[in-house]
Amino acid sequence: MRKLSLLFAGALMGASAMSLVYGTPGSAANAAGSETYKQLAIFGDIFERVRANYVTPPDDKSLVENAINGMLASLDPHSSYMNAEQAQDMRVQTKGEFGGLGIEVTMENDLVKVITPIDDTPAAKAGVLAGDYIAKIDGEEVRGLTLNDAVEKMRGPVNTPIKLTILRQGADKPIELTVVRDIIKVKAVKYRVENDIGYMKITSFTEKTYDDLENAIENIKKQVPNDKLKGYVLD
Structure with a gap:
């Protein structure tokens, strides 16, 4: 009987010890979770x-998106959040094709500056020149828009017209151009040959980058015989 009592007592002690050992992580996890929810409650407040x-009344969507970006930026410089619109834009860029005008642009003095029109595109055919400043898009002032906003307005369905008001150095007054959008195929690789060396530059990483790189190599080989080709430089 005494042995049975001792065994029973030992079993109780073992169970208590197991409860303590296995209960600790759960308690810590619960505490951590509780602290997280407290912080989230502070954020909500x-x-x-x-x-x-x-x-001034803020935009709720912008507040939340900026908060998310702030959280991700604290992790590393490369993490960021993309909303649905930005994700779609990323898919368009990755595909390497979109309905647009065919110009490379930047922002300068609150206007969209044309770096260069791409050959054989609607912009080039309509007479857009490198160095032009786009002041209005379909009558809307460019000032106050971000570069992304302006680019988004210039993109659109194929075969639809868009009116550009252009400021050009040497012109007495703004130039009005109507451009009809078309499929723009972005060349992901540019190349040239100098002194029997093939120079290739990857301008963007899209679905077409690999094929464009292969085509560049083949075209360089056609221009320079194998016995004279010194090599390639890839940027």
Whole structure:
């Protein structure tokens, strides 16, 4: 009987020890989870206070997206959040084809500056020149738009017209051009031959990059015989 009591007591002690050992991680996890929800509650409180008390009514979507980007930026310089519109734009860029005008642009002095029109594209055919400044898109002022906003307005369905108001150095007044959008195929690889050396530059990584690189190599080989080809430089 005494042995049975001792065994029973030992079993209880073992069960208690197991409860303590196995209970600790769960408790820590619960505590961590509780702390996380406290922080999220603080975020929600600040979010509501900003919405209610800021000088000008903020855009809820922008507040949330900027908060997400802030969180990701704290991890490393390469992590960022893309909303549905940005994700679609990324898919378009990756595909390497889109309905547009065919110009490489940048932003300068709050206007869209044309770096160069791509050969055989609607912009080139309509008379857009390198160095032109686009002041209006379909009558809407470019000032106040971001470069992405302006580019998005210039893209659109194939065979649809768009009116550009252009400022050109030497022109007495703004130039009005109507350009009809078409499929723009972005060349992912540019190449040239100098002194029997093939120079290739990858301008963008798209679905067509590999094929364009192969074509560049083949075209270089056609221009320079194998016995004279010194090599390739890839940028």
